[in-house]
């Protein structure tokens with residue numbers, strides 16, 4: 001197959017590209033990134049990197065007409081962006097998605113759209129079922145712009161599906177693994193990794209009782225591959241996650257134990273990190289029945305094993321990068 005991955009130089013896209021190339025597919029990624037997580041694939045005869053934006057319609061048209069399947073991953077991701085640059089989040093995630101879907105619709109190409117557990121907002125109806133309620137705060141709270149942008153993307157998916165576009169919506173739940181963000185930035189695991197490496201205290205926001213279900217990237221990629229190949233997935237929203245619910249405080253304790261670090265834990269008020277434009281989500285747990293039944297994927301990598309592999313990878317990187 002010929003597969004286009006928008007945002008394919010990022011964390012999940014790079015792992016998906018590896019898996020597609022390993023099974024013999026041709027892969028093109030379209031990304032604006034200078035920090036390429038697929039650098040190791042440059043030079044592969046079936047791999048191509050196009051450095052441009054999903055907002056560039058002409059480029060998107062050319063690449064979509066070349067491919068058989070589109071994974072649309074390009075997005076502005078990360079809480080620091082939701083509260084720091086909501087315009088970029090809305091522009092890329094809404095207008096970029098609209099461009100990709102419109103071009104794919106005209107070319108008759110299937111699209112898998114990477115949505116997010118953020119769409120559920122702070123709903124208390126756990127586990128979150130795909131057709132469950134979404135509960136969001138005021139539009140004056142910037143943190144909701146990402147959730148809203150992904151929900152608009154989903155609405156566009158279903159609007160085009162109604163007109164005949166084959167589309168699958170995946171809602172990812174806290175994916176982690178090698179090549180997650182740089183240490184100290186981005187998501188909670190990479191922030192904790194940076195603090196562990198420096199022997200600094202791990203900063204847990206609030207009381208640390210908020211929970212997440214972290215998903216090892218290999219499991220995410222298996223579900224993502226299946227979504228592109230399963231007819232029954234078309235026209236559906238499918239949660240992609242794990243069912244191991246863990247508090248952020250327990251995650252911090254586990255990472256300290258697994259790394260053998262002497263770091264301690266410090267609790268900080270959320271306003272001191274993200275200002276007033278942030279609200280935390282108390283529990284985030286997916287209902288995985290559709291993922292298991294339609295995609296036939298069950299998470300296989302335990303949190304302990306996944307964290308060990310992630311720690312080892314980041315340690316390898318810091319040794320390689322050291323003078």
Ligand SMILES: NC(=O)c1ccc[n+]([C@@H]2O[C@H](COP(=O)([O-])OP(=O)(O)OC[C@H]3O[C@@H](n4cnc5c(N)ncnc54)[C@H](O)[C@@H]3O)[C@@H](O)[C@H]2O)c1
Pocket residue numbers: 006007008009010011012013030031032033052053054055072073074075076077092096114115116117118171172173174175176
């Ligand atoms: N990692 C998770 O836990 C998670 C959870 C829910 C949803 N998602 C979604 O999955 C997708 C991939 O996430 P990720 O974790 O790999 O994030 P990531 O930030 O590593 O990857 C996103 C990529 O999109 C690229 N991008 C941004 N603007 C672009 C533009 N205008 N044109 C082309 N490319 C652009 C970025 O450069 C980046 O490489 C995203 O759509 C994200 O919203 C991820």
